[in-house]
Amino acid sequence: xxxxxxxxxxxxxxxxxxxxxxxxxxDAPPGDTALAIALRELEELIVGQAEAGDQLxxxxxxxxxxxxxxxxxxxALKVLAGQGLIELSRGRRPTVRQPDSTVMSRFLxxxxxxxxxxxxxxxxxxxxxxxxxASEAAKHAGRAALAAMDAxxxxxxxxxxxxxxxxxxxxxxxxxDVAFHEALAMASGNRMLSLLLESLASSLHHSFTxxxxxxxxxxxxxxxxxxxxxxxxxxxxxxxxxGAERAMKRHLERTARDLQSHLSRTAPPA
Amino acid sequence: xxxxxxxxxxxxxxxxxxxxxxxxxxDAPPGDTALAIALRELEELIVGQAEAGDQLxxxxxxxxxxxxxxxxxxxALKVLAGQGLIELSRGRRPTVRQPDSTVMSRFLxxxxxxxxxxxxxxxxxxxxxxxxxASEAAKHAGRAALAAMDAxxxxxxxxxxxxxxxxxxxxxxxxxDVAFHEALAMASGNRMLSLLLESLASSLHHSFTxxxxxxxxxxxxxxxxxxxxxxxxxxxxxxxxxGAERAMKRHLERTARDLQSHLSRTAPPA
DNA sequence: GAGGCCAAGTTATCAGATACTTTCAGTTGC
DNA sequence: GCAACTGAAAGTATCTGATAACTTGGCCTC
Numbered sequence: 038x039x040x041x042x043x044x045x046x047x048x049x050x051x052x053x054x055x056x057x058x059x060x061x062x063x064d065a066p067p068g069d070t071a072l073a074i075a076l077r078e079l080e081e082l083i084v085g086q087a088e089a090g091d092q093l094x095x096x097x098x099x100x101x102x103x104x105x106x107x108x109x110x111x112x113a114l115k116v117l118a119g120q121g122l123i124e125l126s127r128g129r130r131p132t133v134r135q136p137d138s139t140v141m142s143r144f145l146x147x148x149x150x151x152x153x154x155x156x157x158x159x160x161x162x163x164x165x166x167x168x169x170x171a172s173e174a175a176k177h178a179g180r181a182a183l184a185a186m187d188a189x190x191x192x193x194x195x196x197x198x199x200x201x202x203x204x205x206x207x208x209x210x211x212x213x214d215v216a217f218h219e220a221l222a223m224a225s226g227n228r229m230l231s232l233l234l235e236s237l238a239s240s241l242h243h244s245f246t247x248x249x250x251x252x253x254x255x256x257x258x259x260x261x262x263x264x265x266x267x268x269x270x271x272x273x274x275x276x277x278x279x280g281a282e283r284a285m286k287r288h289l290e291r292t293a294r295d296l297q298s299h300l301s302r303t304a305p306p307a
Numbered sequence: 308x309x310x311x312x313x314x315x316x317x318x319x320x321x322x323x324x325x326x327x328x329x330x331x332x333x334d335a336p337p338g339d340t341a342l343a344i345a346l347r348e349l350e351e352l353i354v355g356q357a358e359a360g361d362q363l364x365x366x367x368x369x370x371x372x373x374x375x376x377x378x379x380x381x382x383a384l385k386v387l388a389g390q391g392l393i394e395l396s397r398g399r400r401p402t403v404r405q406p407d408s409t410v411m412s413r414f415l416x417x418x419x420x421x422x423x424x425x426x427x428x429x430x431x432x433x434x435x436x437x438x439x440x441a442s443e444a445a446k447h448a449g450r451a452a453l454a455a456m457d458a459x460x461x462x463x464x465x466x467x468x469x470x471x472x473x474x475x476x477x478x479x480x481x482x483x484d485v486a487f488h489e490a491l492a493m494a495s496g497n498r499m500l501s502l503l504l505e506s507l508a509s510s511l512h513h514s515f516t517x518x519x520x521x522x523x524x525x526x527x528x529x530x531x532x533x534x535x536x537x538x539x540x541x542x543x544x545x546x547x548x549x550g551a552e553r554a555m556k557r558h559l560e561r562t563a564r565d566l567q568s569h570l571s572r573t574a575p576p577a
Numbered sequence: 578g579a580g581g582c583c584a585a586g587t588t589a590t591c592a593g594a595t596a597c598t599t600t601c602a603g604t605t606g607c
Numbered sequence: 608g609c610a611a612c613t614g615a616a617a618g619t620a621t622c623t624g625a626t627a628a629c630t631t632g633g634c635c636t637c
Contacts, residue, residue, distance in 0.1 A: 071620075095587055106622050112620095116386070117389065119386040119390045127588050129631090130586095144410050151354060227428045230432055342589075365618055399618075
């Protein structure tokens with residue numbers, strides 16, 4: 038049995054309804070489309086009641102309960118999937134997603150593709166947020182978070198020792214580098230900050246590898262780089278927020294220089 | 308005439324195609340669905356060729372040229388609309404959108420709704436970025452940007468003089484406040500930073516008004532607040548990046564205290 | 578008890594049809 | 608000449624009905 042909306046609203050035959058704004062339904066804004074209704078109801082369901090990982094009712098059931106056709110439900114689900122609220126896959130019911138970095142990541146990547154100047158802008162933003170990350174980590178880091186940072190450092194050292202110029206060894210080092218910064222962000226206890234930094238890292242990935250290339254080309258000592266990271270770790274572990282901030286700032290300024298030198302070397306100014 | 312894909316692929320009768328991964332088509336990944344194809348093609352069209360404001364071909368034409376049904380095109384368009392790449396409205400063709408703050412805004416708002424602790428995290432992020440904004444503005448601000456900041460300050464002063472406790476007068480002051488920070492972000496020349504700060508401002512709007520309430524309740528002098536803003540402006544105009552940073556930092560720390568005091572007053576700790 | 582097979586549930590996709598909106602050009606009225 | 612009305616054309620919104628492919632869980636075999 039249909040719960041509240043037993044009769045489905047069919048706009049094809051409803052030439053009278055649009056002219057009567059407040060007819061019948063209690064919560065239907067005047068110029069409301071079926072899609073808007075579906076979106077509203079579904080969003081209420083998703084962010085209002087469901088937990089991440091929950092499964093929504095099947096399309097047919099949703100159509101029945103909300104009172105629009107299955108097609109409209111599908112389109113609403115597609116919009117919400119685009120916004121990253123749910124995940125859709127064939128044969129399985131829609132699942133509620135934990136908010137993660139993919140939405141923002143994608144947004145930033147598109148922005149970069151549209152205008153490559155965004156890269157420098159985002160790098161500047163990242164620097165600022167990494168400094169915040171170091172500062173808050175020094176204030177709040179717990180035992181587990183510090184252990185994670187330490188583990189990332191170990192891996193970084195191993196990857197540095199094994200560097201032999203192959204793409205694979207470089208990739209391994211970069212992975213450890215990213216893992217360190219990720220652990221640091223986690224240590225800050227600021228989950229939104231983690232999310233943002235993760236988005237930035239993934240959309241700026243290309244630039245990171247380039248700045249590493251610049252570092253190597255400039256004859257940089259990889260052990261120095263590892264030491265920089267370890268220094269940050271120590272200051273964070275000691276709870277020295279100001280020191281950690283400064284160390285991170287220096288570290289990133291060096292990285293930025295490496296990228297610049299790589300860019301000016303490979304692509305001479307027009 | 309259909310250009311390349313003259314025969315439409317109908318998965319209902321295509322029980323052989325999925326078993327033959329690399330059959331025929333050059334650019335069709337193995338387990339590719341019609342929706343994925345449509346998304347890929349449309350994205351290429353949108354971020355690859357079109358400018359913001361351009362109109363895409365009609366659904367029917369897209370269906371024809373991409374070689375999927377109109378339904379699939381519609382669903383792909385809905386996904387892209389959810390990602391903020393295009394805008395859809397009845398009777399009009401899909402239009403390409405300029406990347407703006409709404410996507411991120413919405414993401415942040417949902418995150419806040421899911422877990423209200425995110426508010427404090429985002430406020431901390433905002434502080435960090437506002438400081439960056441002040442610093443970069445001091446370095447790069449042009450004449451026009453400075454004029455915009457000055458205008459916002461004037462409006463703030465007028466709104467402050469007219470403050471009489473009514474919601475409307477408070478709203479007017481807050482609007483001017485937001486306009487000042489927006490002008491500052493513009494002055495920084497970092498468009499991505501502007502976007503991010505705008506998103507943060509709109510999803511934290513509620514907190515802003517609360518921190519203002521805290522300011523007033525604590526017997527704050529509104530003219531002091533305006534002076535703080537003017538001081539930031541002067542340092543930016545002078546090109547004193549470090550000074551502007553510090554002034555902004557102080558300003559926001561005061562604001563954070565106001566919010567705290569308001570929260571502890573209205574909602575005693577559990 | 579492990580592995581494979583079948584059935585039910587669910588999504589993906591096509592086709593055809595109708596109602597509502599927007600846009601633009603042509604016409605009318607001043 | 609120009610402004611306002613009118614209508615057709617283009618286009619999106621939505622519903623209905625049907626089929627194919629995928630996922631999952633239970634049953635059956637060995």
